[in-house]
Amino acid sequence: MLRRLIVALAFIATPAAAAPDSVTVIGALHGLHAKEPAFDYGALKAAILAFKPDLLVLEVRPDELAGRTATPGRPEYPAVIWPLLAETKVAAVAMEPGGETFKEMTGAAGLAFDAFGARDPEGVKALSAADDAIEAALLAHWRSPAQTQNEATAAVTSGFQQLQFALVGGGLDKVQARWDGFMAARVVEAVRAYSGKRVLVLGSYRNRAVLEAAVRQVAPGRVVSPAPWLEAAK
Template sequence: MRNMYSALLFALPVLLLWIGSIKAFGADDRVVVIGALQGLHDREPAFGYDRLRSAIVDFRPDVLVLEVRPDELAEKKPTPGRPEYPAVIWPLLAEMRINAVAMEPGGDLYEEITRQAGAAFAALKQRNPIGAAALTRLDEATDEALLAYWQQPGQIQDEKTAAVAYGLQSAQFALAGPDFAAAQARWDGYMASQVRKAVRDHPGKRIMVVGSYSNRAMLERVAREQSSQRIVDAEAWVGKAAAPSAASAN
């Protein structure tokens, strides 16, 4: 009898671990990081507002981490330069039960960082107006090149898009100088901390991070560092979820 009880007691921890692993395996705790197009949605048929909406709705996130300030999220404000929020995301938040998290800094920190970045570009225009004009042309040319490259929704989330966006940012750092690079690092660092916190604080929950095509790769890297086993390939997911037949397929 004692041997039988000893065997049961020995097996109990193993059984509990096995049950726990089944529960963990069955939990839908996926994390996907997608890049919206900001002002380019209207110009890109492969990933217009309807397909952005499908990508969000089909994932059914419990938590949505958004590239907005806390006050913009709380008041559903207009978002200059990011028309996808009033067009798609604010209406979705009214329809779906989602815990929404603001990724950008607000308040004094927002003012401080944007003032630092603005001063760096103002200084560039003063000391090197040709360089400042070249950056403006490069920004426009980068948009045109990406629009020519994008033929499928998944391409917006791929490594080539990230590399092109990084090239533009590298040129900005080179010409606008260390003050702008420092401001961008502070901005990115804050957003990265919000992504880490969202992933860490919501185990067992589906999380979608909505950045932009220019910072998606950086945000995914941060999420992967926090919990690599939960990450869904954004290129494959958006390509599938944004297809016209996705709603019926799911």
């Protein structure tokens, strides 16, 4: 009797793998995984495994994916994704630009920030303080993995980005639009190439809404919320 009860409880607590032809978008927390007990690195890995993707679309450059290299600002890759790929052999594609395109876009963004720092050092300090305050507020708000993916999170991070564009100037908004457009195009290509398969897009909590919107434009019927797999991974 006890054995049957334990098996039954385990079945209830673990969601079934996503249906074939499903696409979900998860926003990783980067360094905040280490500060958010409700959604640590282990929970991120568990959620991915529970979804059982046929393809992972990753927020890395092609060379980072090929070499399983360090990924500054995205510690979830050496902590979780590179070992997971080695364990499971699941297919993966990169969504960030590489090569000369990467150099061009990051170079343009760097010039905009350099000019901003030269003309408004107090503005730089204020923007950095605002970023820190937003992270602290989000950590206070989040009480479950699914909350890290909610509308409040998307609204706050989008608002901060608009403030950043207004303060920094220098065409930063156009560079960001190109970057986001590049990644969205790679996501759309992957979703179309894996028709009938489960696709998990791993972006950031700061751009999850943008990436999901790109999928909804081409495959609205395939998009599913990541909540069931995130909550089961707590």
